Amino acid sequence: MAAEERGRSRIVSGAVTGFAIVAVVVTAVVTGAIALFVAATVSAVPALFLTCGFLASLAVLYGGIALVARWRWPPGRRRAARRIVFGAVGGALAVMFALTVIVPGGEPETSPSSPTVPGAELLRLPSGTTLEVLRLPARGAGGDKARTGAGRPPVIVLHGGPGVPDLAANARVFAPLAERGRDVYLYAQLGTGRSTRLTDVHDYSRDRDAADLEALRRRLGLDRVVLVGHSYGGALAAHYLALHPDRVDRLVLLSPGALDPEDRSGDLVSDRLDTGTRLRLYARLLTPRALIGYGLLQVDPEAAHAFLPDAEADARNDEVVNLIRPALHCPGARLGPAVRGTGFYAMQYPQSATASPPSDPRPRLAGLRAPALIVKGSCDYLSWRSAVEYRRLLPDSRLLYYERAGHNVHQDRPSDVVAAVSAFLDGRWPGGPVHEGVSPPAGYRGPP
Numbered sequence: 001m002a003a004e005e006r007g008r009s010r011i012v013s014g015a016v017t018g019f020a021i022v023a024v025v026v027t028a029v030v031t032g033a034i035a036l037f038v039a040a041t042v043s044a045v046p047a048l049f050l051t052c053g054f055l056a057s058l059a060v061l062y063g064g065i066a067l068v069a070r071w072r073w074p075p076g077r078r079r080a081a082r083r084i085v086f087g088a089v090g091g092a093l094a095v096m097f098a099l100t101v102i103v104p105g106g107e108p109e110t111s112p113s114s115p116t117v118p119g120a121e122l123l124r125l126p127s128g129t130t131l132e133v134l135r136l137p138a139r140g141a142g143g144d145k146a147r148t149g150a151g152r153p154p155v156i157v158l159h160g161g162p163g164v165p166d167l168a169a170n171a172r173v174f175a176p177l178a179e180r181g182r183d184v185y186l187y188a189q190l191g192t193g194r195s196t197r198l199t200d201v202h203d204y205s206r207d208r209d210a211a212d213l214e215a216l217r218r219r220l221g222l223d224r225v226v227l228v229g230h231s232y233g234g235a236l237a238a239h240y241l242a243l244h245p246d247r248v249d250r251l252v253l254l255s256p257g258a259l260d261p262e263d264r265s266g267d268l269v270s271d272r273l274d275t276g277t278r279l280r281l282y283a284r285l286l287t288p289r290a291l292i293g294y295g296l297l298q299v300d301p302e303a304a305h306a307f308l309p310d311a312e313a314d315a316r317n318d319e320v321v322n323l324i325r326p327a328l329h330c331p332g333a334r335l336g337p338a339v340r341g342t343g344f345y346a347m348q349y350p351q352s353a354t355a356s357p358p359s360d361p362r363p364r365l366a367g368l369r370a371p372a373l374i375v376k377g378s379c380d381y382l383s384w385r386s387a388v389e390y391r392r393l394l395p396d397s398r399l400l401y402y403e404r405a406g407h408n409v410h411q412d413r414p415s416d417v418v419a420a421v422s423a424f425l426d427g428r429w430p431g432g433p434v435h436e437g438v439s440p441p442a443g444y445r446g447p448p
Helices: 002-042 046-072 075-102 167-179 206-220 232-243 265-272 275-285 288-299 301-307 310-328 344-351 384-393 414-425
Strands: 121-124 130-136 155-158 184-188 225-230 248-254 372-379 397-406
Touching: 002 046, 002 075, 002 288, 046 075, 046 301, 075 288, 121 206, 130 167, 130 206, 155 167, 155 206, 155 232, 167 184, 167 414, 184 206, 206 232, 225 232, 232 248, 232 384, 248 414, 265 310, 275 288, 275 310, 288 301, 288 344, 301 344, 310 344, 372 384, 372 414, 384 397, 397 414
Parallel strands: 155 184, 155 225, 225 248, 248 372, 372 397
Antiparallel strands: 121 130, 130 184
């Protein structure tokens, strides 16, 4: 009986000691992370702030194990136990730190020099920015070149994200506009595709994207243009219109991003994923190196960029964006080819804690007479009021609503969307499902 009691006592004692050591390890890791981020605000050199973080964790680990040894082991065994436990746990932490934090992730599947879509070219702007641009020249009915785009304002397609060029998919959808006599231009915004990656990520912003759009218009020698903007591209189109109303013939806004900074419906995209996909997404996002890179972006973008360079960050971002894709469509929809060429810093820096909010275009937009076609799908994850606000600000606008279409409404209902856009470009309001109310339709699955 006494032997059993001693056995149970040893088990309990060992468990208490084990829990104490685990608590010390957790405290050491947390302290090291805090030290790493604090050091990054002083120096953006990865070797320095990583070393500071690791040494801080080792110091806490050693001190904690010394306390545990003093508490749990008799005097004659403390020194040896402290050395053995610290050596084993410290060595394990060093190996894990090296493998999960220091070693970079995978390389992108497409080289930055490879076109994201055949036929795309690189155009250099006066600012020094290079943009990847695809031109779909105007053609006549039946495919001949008898009719050209002369006299018809060309179309510029603005992709979403920010940071998701999706040039190939957008080119497939909007190619019929070229067949109907319009020059169509698609381009990868700054920090995406083969376009310039900035050395200073502080310069990624909606204001910079609007400035690049204006520089591109000038570089192409265009007078007035039609802007077709999807998601973030819709918000960018509105931003550009507010700055250059004389250069915009008309707007097409596909699931446009919210103009109200208080509208946080865009943060809910992962809620649309099934449990398995969401777990895979979290597994990708919550790796130590990815967490540190994202955390550094909230503290010091220069340190984040030095720690997580563009090639690696963009490759990781490609994986995350492709995991999220099901949330951009109605359940069960076919997704098509994977997205490549996304830009991590173009996407994440403008949303980071260190970024300044974009200037509010709504005061300038209010009352502008540019005709605007707003298109919304029943499975869009963005709020309904985000679309209604565009209609309220732009008096010459209408809102089309499509069932069985998600955030990427132009990919889910390409024929319907292109037919509606073609009629709109010809000066006719589409005869499709116009929604005139303020409240969302009964079948709308997104936030109000």
